[in-house]
Amino acid sequence: MKTAIIYARVSTTKEQQETSLKRQLEELAGLAAENNMTVVRTISEKASGYDLDRQGVFELLDSMKEFKAxxxxxxxxxxxxxxxxxxxLLHCIYKEGARIFSISHRGELELSEADSMVLEIVSIVEEYQRKLHNLKIKRGMKKAVKNGYRPQDHLVPFHDGTGKERKDVPLEEIVRLRARKLTFHEIAATLRGVGYDVSKATVHRRYQEYIQKEEQTNERP
Structure with a gap:
């Protein structure tokens, strides 16, 4: 069954708005039932729609990542x-791969032509920003290598327990690039551009090992 997050908002604390908020929540629960969705989080707040710094907004974005709604x-x-x-917010939600359903459409949200165009432009700009960033890193690393920098000299080879020596991979660079929203494919391509013979799978595996190690460290008293 699909999972969903309910988000309801009113702009003021007036009594009639309290009624509106309650009605929204009831109708949205019904919308979830109509579409066979399990509600994993319900968020409601009283705040201006022009204000992006809202507690409910951050709860929504965090919940989407937590529950993979x-x-x-x-x-x-x-x-x-x-x-x-x-x-x-529309851009953030769609970027997480989620769909938006509304009471007004009795189903999936239908964006206006203008909003669809703006979101498409934002996505294109974001994609080109990422490509430019990748190219900048690649050019910088190539220049450093040309000037005598040897990244492999700063790595300590070790084995993976199977008797096979693990490939030299700059973990700090992988973590840094991942934090900048690069995909594992893009990170692997960037590293290959500066001399590292690594695949997307290797980059993904090393990153997951790093995450697991960090989680274990944080769990220690």
Whole structure:
């Protein structure tokens, strides 16, 4: 069964808005049932739609990552926000791979032509920013290597327990690039460009090992 997060918002604390908030939550619960979705988190707040610095917004984004939710349920798109705040949140939600369902459409949200165009432009710009960043890193590393820098001299080879020597991989660089939202494919391509014979699978495996080690460290008293 698909999972969903309910998000409801009103702009003021007036009594009639309290009623509106309660009605939103009831209708959204019904929308989830109609679409055979399990609600994993319900978020409601009283705040201006023009304000992006809202507690509910951050709860929504955190919950999407925590539960890997398939959908976000709202009364209508203005509940997410107004103006640029709305566009920013729509972009964040779609970037997480979730769908948006609304009461106003009795199903999946249908964006206006203008909003769809803006979101497409934002995605294109973001993609080219990432490509430019990758090229900048690649050129910088090539220049450093040309000037005598040997990244492999700063690594200590070790074995993976199978008797096979593990490939030299700059873990710190992988973590840094991953933090900048590069995909494992892009990270592998960047490293190969400066002399590291690594695959996407190797980069992914080393990153997962790093995450597991960090989690174990944080769990220690």
């Amino acid at each position: 398939d959908a976000v349920l709202i009364q209508d798109e203005t509940r997410l926000g107004r103006g640029n705040a709305k566009i920013a």
